Amino acid sequence: QLQLQESGPGLVKPSETLSLTCSVSGGSISSGSFYWGWIRQPPGRGLEWIGSTYYSGSAYYNPSLKSRATISVDTSNNQFFLKLSSVTAADTAVYYCARHSPYPADDYGWGNWGQGTLLTVSS
Amino acid sequence: EIVLTQSPGTLSLSPGERATLFCRASQNVRSNYLAWYQQKPGQPPRLLIYGASSRATGIPDRFSGSGSGTDFSLTISRLEPEDFAVYYCQQSGSSPQTFGQGTKMEIK
Numbered sequence: 187q188l189q190l191q192e193s194g195p196g197l198v199k200p201s202e203t204l205s206l207t208c209s210v211s212g213g214s215i216s217s218g219s220f221y222w223g224w225i226r227q228p229p230g231r232g233l234e235w236i237g238s239t240y241y242s243g244s245a246y247y248n249p250s251l252k253s254r255a256t257i258s259v260d261t262s263n264n265q266f267f268l269k270l271s272s273v274t275a276a277d278t279a280v281y282y283c284a285r286h287s288p289y290p291a292d293d294y295g296w297g298n299w300g301q302g303t304l305l306t307v308s309s
Numbered sequence: 310e311i312v313l314t315q316s317p318g319t320l321s322l323s324p325g326e327r328a329t330l331f332c333r334a335s336q337n338v339r340s341n342y343l344a345w346y347q348q349k350p351g352q353p354p355r356l357l358i359y360g361a362s363s364r365a366t367g368i369p370d371r372f373s374g375s376g377s378g379t380d381f382s383l384t385i386s387r388l389e390p391e392d393f394a395v396y397y398c399q400q401s402g403s404s405p406q407t408f409g410q411g412t413k414m415e416i417k
Contacts, residue, residue, distance in 0.1 A: 295344035299353035
């Protein structure tokens with residue numbers, strides 16, 4: 187059974203760069219055509235797509251983040267990563283990693299999620 | 310960017326009743342790449358419906374989706390106690406993919 191697990195520092199100071207890791211078990215990042223992504227949810231609010239990547243390393247981002255986000259992949263350790271630079275209090279959120287099916291006829295959506303990790307931006 | 314507007318913001322119903330939730334897009338959603346998710350407190354979202362009307366694996370048949378273009382709906386035919394949660398629609402037909410603001414379904 188596929189499992190995703192986020193890990194990160196929990197607290198980051200304003201203007202610093204946050205780094206999060208998603209560790210995948212029960213399946214290989216490099217198998218199939220799935221894409222892997224990050225989605226965040228500020229406390230008490232809705233969901234925002236941050237970006238997605240394929241195991242090849244090509245990545246796509248939400249323009250609202252103004253090029254602050256970078257997603258990368260380590261297939262040898264079955265992990266992918268999010269870096270978000272120049273953080274502010276507005277970046278405080280629960281950050282989820284997730285997997286998206288590539289097949290329009292087969293559960294085409296974010297079908298597998300981690301439990302999420304709360305990241306707080308504060309001095 | 311496609312903006313998804315969900316209505317109502319809150320829906321107060323009793324177990325056994327029928328629920329209909331709406332999602333309106335600011336532009337046509339390409340190929341009906343519209344999904345619905347359920348989220349309970351402290352949990353990640355759960356994929357319910359994809360392609361506007363197809364149930365995801367393991368989702369009970371009391372959940373159904375319909376619509377096309379800019380207007381979509383999610384119907385729960387008979388509410389079970391575990392269905393009281395927040396529901397989000399999401400489009401992935403155009404980048405950036407976007408989510409609606411959510412509809413909270415609460416017990417009346």
